Amino acid sequence: MENVTQHLPEIAKAIAIGVGAIGPGIGIGMIGSKAMEAIGRNPEASGKVFVPMLIACAFAEAIAIYALVIAFSIK
């Protein structure tokens, strides 16, 4: 029992980043797939799609970063 309580913070860290990364992962996947779809429909617009796609990815990724911050701050 003592061992389990000793390693609780590590488990908490793993859960924080593991669960926190699911949402952004799905989000970034959706952004990517939609961008691909848009480029497939209109290949000339690839330059215009790319930058907003990256910005959207960055905002989605920010959620994962909050989870990372929490994971780091658990002691």
Add this chain to the structure above:
Amino acid sequence: MSTQINNNQIENENLEINETNLIQEEVLQEGSQEVSHEATLYAEPIAHIGNFQITNALFTSWIVVVLIIIIACIIKFKIKMIPKKFQSFFEFMLEGAMDLADQVTGDKKITAKVFPLAFSIFIFVLINNWIGLLPLGGFGIIEVGEHGKAFIPFIRSGTADINTTLALGLMSVFASNIFGIVSIGAWKMFNKYVNVKAFGDMIKKVRKEPTILISTPIMFFVGILELIGEFAKIASLSFRLFGNVFAGEVLLMSMSAIVAYILPLPFMALEIFVGVIQAFIFALLTLVYFTIAAQDHDEHEEHEEHSTEKLAEAH
């Protein structure tokens, strides 16, 4: 139990050393004492000036700054009307970057003001990301710490240290706010965060449309949310860059611990790519923040008012 785990960790670290740094291995054999090295979350000090610690990340970012200054001077003194290969390459790069920046800001004036800063950040972060990938990890000092001897490399990408990225993030967010104050005025910028003006409007317009009584507190609350958002911007900017670069270093290290040859290669390529993308995203987000700060919330209303005034004048 815990001591066993610690022993295992130390053994793993030694494995890593044996396979990643051949030079170090020699040192190990000569010294015939165990030298541990692990990828620490924080940058390690390599020298002291008085109380001031010089960490390896700081040292590396100085090298990067010197490198950038040298390159900039070379380009500056060799500049010609008819560009040769070297100059035309940089001109091509700048032109492409300018076009991209125009796409983001949507205004040439803003681009002209913000582009130098954003591009400097891009170059600094990019070279910092890449310098950590160079096979210079074997150079370093061996220091006697709490857990016996420890190897400390001289080179660690500056962006793999939270202090550097935090400084960059703070700078870019503060600069964007200052840019907002310069371009739309301090009062309007203040009202973006602490919306005093909305209450003034409420008193003025409450007779015409009573629903404003409900919408004004919401607008005030949104302003406070934006204030919190500024801090979230700093956190997300700095942690994104730090997380990506540091995770890359750890990934490379663990991959070369599994198999020293060939296996790390694709990950190396991935890290080169990630380095570019992260530098690009940092610069891009800086541009976006500047653009948002320069935008006026009430612009649309004022624009409509102006147009109605013009119509009235025309009539």
